[in-house]
Amino acid sequence: MNRAQYARLVGTYGVLIALAALILFGWWRYDNFLSAFNVTTVVRYNAMFALIALGMCFVIMTGGIDLSVGSTAALGSVAAAMASHYGMAAGIGGGVGAGLLVGFVNGLLVTRANIMPFIATLSTLLAASGAALLLSKQTSVPISPTSGFMLVGHGMLWIIPVPAAIAIIAYLLGAILLNYTSTGRTVLAIGGGEDASRLMGLPVARVTFLVYLASGGLAGMAGVLLAALGFAGQPTEGVGWELFAIAAVVVGGTLLTGGSGSVLTTLAGVLLLGILFNVLNFENGKGWISLSAAWQSVVRGLFLLAVVLLQARLTRQHTRSA
């Protein structure tokens, strides 16, 4: 096996190995780490980030970026909470619909107006946040206590929390879409070379539009989970989620230049960052060290630094030997 293949292997499976190592470490060191309560709490909470990171992963694979996902989730949670009084389905539909609307605008701005994704989604970040504040009159909006909407966040499907089940289904669909459909292949082709893809006759504009639409819809769904988990639509939540999602995608080994990427390792990236947080909490509980929330974000930053430096090293070796 030559160096390039080795580098690619570590790039793809490194995050999975790191995830497995972190889980083993937690299982060895903390008594209740793999308890049903801890596991369901972690996956329930991280399902929101998983959904957002999935959309972000597709956007990044086309060479774009979606900064609006955090405030879209906030808008989605407000819309879901307001609609939840008309039943569970209405609540879900309201949240996802609001997200799709933002995604629709993003798609139009990027494909029709040819505005750079960074700026297009920066402006919808502001707009969605403004819309969420207007809709909610700047306070949290309680969900309907009787419509069963809270089951979306707190229910269980056999032993799997509903949010986790939703995330798993979304990732399965995403993986199939990316690997086995022409749309998925087009996503990668766009990221690899937009002009070349266009010259090859691929439906660049349509697929790019769909990717932003999907990212908006997934962020809206994350908002539905946010509302159901916290029993309220939260217009000021979601600040900085976009950057967390980007970090998860990067940790998952997807390059920000687009053209390559993997859905599965993105999920691993989300779990790795989420479980790292969980491990730090457990370590605090042990009493040896006492890391405040502030130090936890420092640790996260250092972790991202380590991953990025490793990636830079690997890709350089990759290009040198190629």
Added chain:
Amino acid sequence: MIDAASSRSDSRPAASFDLFGFLARYGTLIALLLLIVFNLFFTRNFATLQTLNVNLTQVCTIVIVATGMTLVIATGGIDLSVGSIMAIAGALAPLIFLSPVFGGNVALAVAVGMAAAILAATLCGLFNGWLVAQFRIQPIVATLILFIAGRGIAQAMTNSNLQVFRVPEFQWIGLGRPLGIPVQVIIMVALVIIAAWMLRRTRFGRSILATGGNERAAELAGIAVKRTKLAVYAISGFCAGIAGLVVIAINSASDANLVGLGMELDAIAAVAVGGTLLVGGRATILGTLLGALTIQLVRYTLLANGVPDAAALIVKAAIIAFAVWLQQQRRA
């Protein structure tokens, strides 16, 4: 103006392009002037010194940060960490000038505190530049690291406590008014002039634009691309450090959770509305100033006329998208 463009289009097919070109070049300035005229007619007490002061003090920190950001963006980069760097500078300075180490020597304490804060901010910027230049890490990701970790560092330094102080010697940079002009406005104007001069008239400025225009070609032409990148990120950190000090001086308090929060977006928006290309290679510091002033004045106009802040956000979003779209037409 529209007539001139359409009469030309009779002779030349591509003449409607000129209208877009004109609007793209002067659109921000025109928008700013229109806003001022509108306010003169419809907003009460607009033409007062107080209104001017309110708007200038509010826009100052954004312009200071956006000046550094313009240089970074001119090289084709971006700096997401400015808000966190502001928090670090804002947390560090009071820690030093409130510490009992200096005895009663307030002037020395303030001088050391400010110098240390700005130095720390510049070092943070250098760290960003090092990641971008040395390891070729994409700027978004490279500066994302300090965006996440930086605020944590600031919070950890202060144990997330609010630092309240009353040190006139220090707060002069936020509250002083020599000749009636707020000190931070003077700092802002000075920084803008220096940066604009540097970008246009110095070799370093040319190197920045060349790096952003075509990095490979610049490198082959013998331009020190790595050093240029290091320098612009360091300058961006430096500017963020100053802005952090100004913010805490105005507030008489430093809250590591809040100083500079969301500043990266405001600064990038100002740069984009001002007409600097986000892919690098073309930049205008004066445009950035105009961009920041326009965004600020739009917000002020809406608030002064009773539109809620949330709705003002949506208008701000529309303006950013429209301004960038307009500039896109010029290139198309």
